[in-house]
Amino acid sequence: MNKNDRIALINSYFKLHSIVDSDILSYNQFIEEGMQKIIDERKIIEPSVLPVDVDEFKIKFGKVKMSKPQVIEADGSTRAIYPNEVRLRNLSYTGRITVEVSSLLNGIQRDSFLADIGNFPVMLRSKYCHLNGLNEKELIDQGEDPYDTGGYFIINGVEKVIVKFEELAENNILIQEDSKGNKVAKTFSSSGQYKIVHSLEKDKEDVLKVRFSRYSFPVVLALKALGLTSDKDIAAFSSHNGQPMDIVVLNLYKFMDVKTQEEALERLSKDILTTATKEQKIEQIKEVLENVFYPHVNKQDKNDNLYKAYYLCKLVKKYLMVVEGFAPLDERDHYLHKRIKFSGDALEDLFRMSFNLLINDLNYSFQRSIKRGKIPKVRVLVRENLFSNKVMGAMSTGEWSPSRLGVAQRLQRINFSELISHLQRVSSSLSSSQTNFDARQFHPSHVGRLCPIETPEGPTIGLRKNMSMLAQVSLNSNNEELEDKLKDIGLRPISR
Numbered sequence: 001m002n003k004n005d006r007i008a009l010i011n012s013y014f015k016l017h018s019i020v021d022s023d024i025l026s027y028n029q030f031i032e033e034g035m036q037k038i039i040d041e042r043k044i045i046e047p048s049v050l051p052v053d054v055d056e057f058k059i060k061f062g063k064v065k066m067s068k069p070q071v072i073e074a075d076g077s078t079r080a081i082y083p084n085e086v087r088l089r090n091l092s093y094t095g096r097i098t099v100e101v102s103s104l105l106n107g108i109q110r111d112s113f114l115a116d117i118g119n120f121p122v123m124l125r126s127k128y129c130h131l132n133g134l135n136e137k138e139l140i141d142q143g144e145d146p147y148d149t150g151g152y153f154i155i156n157g158v159e160k161v162i163v164k165f166e167e168l169a170e171n172n173i174l175i176q177e178d179s180k181g182n183k184v185a186k187t188f189s190s191s192g193q194y195k196i197v198h199s200l201e202k203d204k205e206d207v208l209k210v211r212f213s214r215y216s217f218p219v220v221l222a223l224k225a226l227g228l229t230s231d232k233d234i235a236a237f238s239s240h241n242g243q244p245m246d247i248v249v250l251n252l253y254k255f256m257d258v259k260t261q262e263e264a265l266e267r268l269s270k271d272i273l274t275t276a277t278k279e280q281k282i283e284q285i286k287e288v289l290e291n292v293f294y295p296h297v298n299k300q301d302k303n304d305n306l307y308k309a310y311y312l313c314k315l316v317k318k319y320l321m322v323v324e325g326f327a328p329l330d331e332r333d334h335y336l337h338k339r340i341k342f343s344g345d346a347l348e349d350l351f352r353m354s355f356n357l358l359i360n361d362l363n364y365s366f367q368r369s370i371k372r373g374k375i376p377k378v379r380v381l382v383r384e385n386l387f388s389n390k391v392m393g394a395m396s397t398g399e400w401s402p403s404r405l406g407v408a409q410r411l412q413r414i415n416f417s418e419l420i421s422h423l424q425r426v427s428s429s430l431s432s433s434q435t436n437f438d439a440r441q442f443h444p445s446h447v448g449r450l451c452p453i454e455t456p457e458g459p460t461i462g463l464r465k466n467m468s469m470l471a472q473v474s475l476n477s478n479n480e481e482l483e484d485k486l487k488d489i490g491l492r493p494i495s496r
Contacts, residue, residue, distance in 0.1 A: 013470065018125075020151030020423050022473040023164075026344030027123040029475055031066055034348045039064045039099060041192045041352075042359055049367040051375060055106055059362070059378055062100030068130060069093050069122050082130050083154055084143035090157030092392065094119035095128055103378045113379050117358060118388035120351070121160075121395055123343060125150025151343075151423050152411050155395045159411040162343040164426045164467070169339045170195075171296040173315055174330050175322045183329070185319040187294070193352065194295040200319050208251050208316060213292060217268060219316060220255040224264035225289060228309035231256070237313035238320070245320045333438050335445040340426060340473055346407055350400060354390040361386055421454065424467045432459040439463065 001009075018024070045059040071081040071091065086093045097120050102112040122128050129150070131139065136146040152161045168174065170190040178184050185200040189212075198212040200219070208219040217225075223234055231252045235244040258264050269281035276284070289305055297308045321327040330337060362381050369376040394400055398408040412422045430436055440462025442452050454466040467473075487493075 017472070018149050018151075019420060019469060020125075020149045022471075022475075023151045023342050023344075023423070024123060024126050025475055026342035027126045027347070028128075028344075030344035030348050030351075031126075031128060034344060035064050035066070035097075035351060037192070038348065038352050038355055042356070045359060045363060047363055047366050047370070049370050051370060051373075054375070056104070057106075057375075058104045059366075060102045060104065062102070064097060064099045066095040066097050066120060066122075066128060068128050069095055080130055082142045082144075083124055086154050087157055087159075091154075092119065092156055093122050093124070093129075093154040094392075095122050096120075097387075101378060101382070105375070111377060111379065115379070115382045116384055117355075117382065118384045118386075118391065120391060121153045121155065121347075123150065124148075124152055124154070149420075149423060153395065153408075155392065155408075159413070160395055160408045161411045161422055161425075162346050162408050163406065164343075164424075165341050165346075165407075165429060166338050166426055166465075167341060167429050168332075169337050172337060173318055174332065174337055175319055176329055176332060183319070183323050185315055185322075187315065189294045189296045191295040193356075194292065196292060196295065198294060200315055202247065202323070206247055206250055207254065208247065210312070215288065215292075216271075218251070218255065219312065220251045221258065221264050221267055222289075222293070223309045223312060224255075224258055224261060225268055225285065226293075226305040226309035226312070227261055228306060228313070229259065229261055229264070234313065237310060238316045240317065240321055240324075240326060245324065247320055247323075248316065331443075333441075333443045333445075335443065335449060340467070342473070344475075346400065350391060350394050353401075354387050357390055358383070358387045420469075421466060424451075424469075426450065426465045426467055428463040428465070430463055432463055436463075 039061050043061050045061075047057055047059075050057055069081050069086070070078050071085075072078050081091070081093075083093055085091075097117050099115050099117055100112070101115045103110045125131055125148075131142065131144060131150070134142070139146045152159050154160070168188060170188050173185055173187055175183060175185045182201060187198045187200075189196050189198050196212050198210060200208065200210045202208050210217050210219055210222060220234065228234060228237075234252060235248055238248050239245065255267075258267060265282050265285050266278070268285050269278065272281045272284060274281070289308070293305075294308050294311060297311045318327070322329060361383060362378070365381045365383075366376060366378070369381075395408050398406045400407045406427070409422070412418045428439065430439055442450075442462075446452065446465075449468060449471050451466045451468050455461055456464055
């Protein structure tokens, strides 16, 4: 392939693709799927304080929608507004979010309405932007540069870009050595509002334990409490080349007196140091295993934790293969173990925080009215400014939380190259004050994904990077579609 062929190939690529395609697709996926997923996480709210004559009161949330940007003029009229006018008038390019809300009193629907919960930023050139689908002449008529890539936001007349950030992959098994030289298998288990680090290691007596939150469970007891009570099955699922590993056999022998799931739950409940009764402690352990223990592992049926047991066996097998020298330690800096988070991911976190704030305020206002002897209508308790202020405050300052700063930044337009560089920027979650020599170096797995040249001098060298010009990042796939494809090539699910 000669020089002219390469130029023609690159030109044809950019006629079909934009460098911010992945960012725009991420935003579209969040609006179309992510918002509804967050609403469904807290679909039903049951206030804890109720009047004496009321047995049950529920607040339900249904479908969520976002409109394209509009402006309300002084005379009360509403019309579509385009980005150039938003810039000139120092406005925010946002859409209105509405959610279906209903309340049930003693099982009978009391009211149902469409709640306007507030504004949410619209990414330029996304599906919800008025510029989407316009041709070159139409873009010029709207005062826009037809070569502008989009992929950014306008907040109070200021162009803002959400900087991509890289972090360790969620729900991935990573085996490394700690500061004492002990091998530890860590999994950042994430599902919805649950984000919990789990670590698997063996103690001085070679007892395998999984630690998470404030709990520390022996692996064998955890497996049996999850429903995998057969020692033969535990040995088989965690074996290497069909042979049970010595440490697994040792652990099974240590807890050989535990035969049933109930006995395992009782043994685990003894470590809970509270004044609760035995039955209450067992219920607490069941709830922990159901919701907090590896929450990312999907359950096939309600209260069926057997698949978590299979996952834990898989984790034990991989961990012991590294401990016994059959497999190497994982490279933390390999991009196999990292993920780049786009605007859609950052906005998903922001939406979840803002919506939870709205729900907590709604719950508090409802209970305050109940204590005054009234059963208020839910319609009057929804404060839309609460949601909007949280979202717009974060977009204006770039502060998502006290530990995450500089997420949204003012878009640099010194020249076109600076604009492209800022839109492609990737920030590491590591602190620039730490040495982290390995994290700052260019890893072979970066080739074709990250630019080997574009990184600043100084404290952030190697921690602030840029995506390659031709790099495209795949989004989260549909699990059901993936399962169907795996079944087509011969994979069969584990049966009980």
